[in-house]
Amino acid sequence: MSRIVLERRTFLAGAGLAWLSALTPAGAERLAASELLFAAAYMDAKGAYGVAILDRDGARVSAHDLPGRGHGFATHATADWLVAFARRPGNFAVALHTRAEARPLLFHTPADRHFYGHGAFSPDGRLLYAAENAYETGDGMIGVYDATDGFARIGEFPTHGIGPHELVLMPDGRTLCVANGGIRTHPDQGRAKLNLATMAPSIVFIDRTSGELKSSHALASRLNRLSLRHMAVDASSRVWIGGQYEGDAMDEVPVLARLDEEAGLVAVDLPADVAQRFGLYAGSVAIGNDGVTLGVASPKSGVVLTLDTRSGQPLALETAPRTCGLQASGSGFISSSERGRFGTTSHACAWDNHIARV
Numbered sequence: 001m002s003r004i005v006l007e008r009r010t011f012l013a014g015a016g017l018a019w020l021s022a023l024t025p026a027g028a029e030r031l032a033a034s035e036l037l038f039a040a041a042y043m044d045a046k047g048a049y050g051v052a053i054l055d056r057d058g059a060r061v062s063a064h065d066l067p068g069r070g071h072g073f074a075t076h077a078t079a080d081w082l083v084a085f086a087r088r089p090g091n092f093a094v095a096l097h098t099r100a101e102a103r104p105l106l107f108h109t110p111a112d113r114h115f116y117g118h119g120a121f122s123p124d125g126r127l128l129y130a131a132e133n134a135y136e137t138g139d140g141m142i143g144v145y146d147a148t149d150g151f152a153r154i155g156e157f158p159t160h161g162i163g164p165h166e167l168v169l170m171p172d173g174r175t176l177c178v179a180n181g182g183i184r185t186h187p188d189q190g191r192a193k194l195n196l197a198t199m200a201p202s203i204v205f206i207d208r209t210s211g212e213l214k215s216s217h218a219l220a221s222r223l224n225r226l227s228l229r230h231m232a233v234d235a236s237s238r239v240w241i242g243g244q245y246e247g248d249a250m251d252e253v254p255v256l257a258r259l260d261e262e263a264g265l266v267a268v269d270l271p272a273d274v275a276q277r278f279g280l281y282a283g284s285v286a287i288g289n290d291g292v293t294l295g296v297a298s299p300k301s302g303v304v305l306t307l308d309t310r311s312g313q314p315l316a317l318e319t320a321p322r323t324c325g326l327q328a329s330g331s332g333f334i335s336s337s338e339r340g341r342f343g344t345t346s347h348a349c350a351w352d353n354h355i356a357r358v
Contacts, residue, residue, distance in 0.1 A: 037061065039082055040325055040336055041070030041352040051084045051094070053358060056329055058336075058343025064104060067092055071117030072166070073356035079125025079147050082358055089114040089187040093130070095151055098358065107151040109143060112136055114187055118166040121147070122208065123173040129208060131164040131178065132156070138184045138195075140164035142176065142206070157211025161202045162195070165229045171237050175214060176206045177259075179241060181227040196246050201228040203241060203259050217265035223253060230284050234309045235291025236260070240268075242282025242296055255282050256296065258312075270305075274314050278305055283324035284354055286333060295333040299324040299353075304335060327355035 036056045043049055049066040071087035082096045091114045095105040109115055109132055119130035128145040140159035145151040161180025168177050182201030184194045201224070205214040219226060225247040232240050238260040245253055255278070256268040270278065279301035286295045288306075293315065296305045302321040307314045325336030329343075336342040336351035 036329065037358040038327060038329075038334065039073055039075070039084070039356045039358050040342065040354070041066065041084060042347075042349040043069065043352070044349045051082075051096070054342055054345075056334065056343070058334070058341075058345035058347075060347065064094075064096060066094055067106065070094075070352055072119075072354045074119035074121055074128055074130075075356050075358060076121035076125040076147075079121055081121075081125070081128075081147055082356070083119060083128060083151075085115045085117045085119055085130065087352070088116050088191065089133070089135070089185065090117075091115060093119075093151070095147070105151055107145065107153075110153065113141065113143065116163070116165050120167050120169045120176065123169070127208075129167060129169075129176060131159070131167050133163070133185065135186045138162055140178075140180055142167065142178070142211075157206070159206070160204050160213050160216060162200070163227070165227075166231050168231050168233055168239070169208070170205070170233065174208060176208045177231060177233070177239055178204050178206060179228045179231055180204060181229050181244075182224070183227055183246070193246065196225065199224050199227065199246065201226060201243075203228060203231075203239065203257075203265055217259055219257060219265060219267055223267065226253060226255065226257075228257065230282065232285045232287040232294065234287050234294065236309070238309065240285055240287070240294050240309065241265075242285045244282065245280035249280065251280070253280065255280055268312055270314060274305065274317055277301060277303055277317060279303075284326045286326045286328055288333065289328045289330070293332075295326050295328075297324050297326045297335060299338065304333070306333070324353040325351055325355040327357055 038054045052063045053061040069087045070084045074083040080098045084094045086092045091109040113132045116131040130143045132141045132143045140161050141156045144155040159178045163181035163183040165179050165181045180202045182199040202218045204216045226243040230242045241257040243255045254267040259265045281300045283297045283299045292309050304318045304320045306316045322338040323335050334343045338350045340347045
């Protein structure tokens with residue numbers, strides 16, 4: 001019997017109903033009082049994995065099991081789905097329906113693919129696009145899943161790069177922006193990075209309806225070891241990218257980049273004192289509700305940076321140990337840490353790298 005069949009049986013045996021229909025009285029009270037909800041993956045004190053729904057203060061509304069470690073999410077109001085993806089090299093995803101009384105849907109990549117932890121819905125919510133690795137060839141792929149048919153996989157197209165990580169749907173509703181991190185991996189070797197000397201990270205624009213490559217962008221060759229991972233789009237449709245440097249820890253390189261139609265893909269130079277404190281690793285990025293404030297978390301350096309996307313100038317650099325999850329909330333951002341803090345609330349768990357708005 002295959003591992004996937006066993007995983008599905010184990011998961012469904014413990015899966016509850018949709019999160020709106022499975023609330024505790026305390027959770028229902030928090031839900032009624034909150035205008036904004038978030039989702040985040042976690043590992044609890046016993047080593048079990050799950051995804052939690054939380055209110056704007058970080059109090060838990062509900063929690064749901066995952067068959068392994070989760071990472072990022074795809075959400076869509078029209079589709080009423082919250083999809084949690086496995087962390088690389090996992091091959092499962094779990095879709096929670098936010099309204100219907102239905103069990104969560106567990107689905108998988110094909111046997112020769114795995115997820116990279118991120119995805120995005122089409123504007124109508126019918127299709128889900130997921131970053132995947134065709135690991136025998138090393139090619140990055142976008143898997144296409146039908147949310148109206150149990151997330152059946154109905155196609156794929158290439159990302160024209162290696163190691164696709166986050167993907168976002170651009171405001172035109174037709175173009176996917178994909179961050180090819182440039183790092184080749186194979187599940188037989190866990191999370192080992194197999195091609196650091198020849199990395200070629202890129203940011204690509206792809207027509208989601210045809211799979212056609214519209215454009216590809218790379219930084220200067222000296223930055224080929226800056227793995228481009230996470231992205232956010234500001235009010236002017238500029239894409240802001242956080243990188244993770246795989247070179248010498250003593251190198252001085254920028255870890256933020258910006259992509260727009262006029263300037264192309266350019267590195268963002270931070271003031272020397274800010275760059276030194278921020279380090280060489282951006283764990284997550286988010287755009288504020290105002291559309292012009294960018295938040296960037298560095299869990300390795302233990303700081304959260306905010307900057308003005310219009311001027312590119314830093315606004316604040318706050319100490320936040322082991323903080324990675326970041327999402328717009330009110331006039332600022334809500335964050336989470338590996339030490340259990342979510343917003344202003346402490347939990348007995350380790351939060352994973354990302355926060356989604358539900």
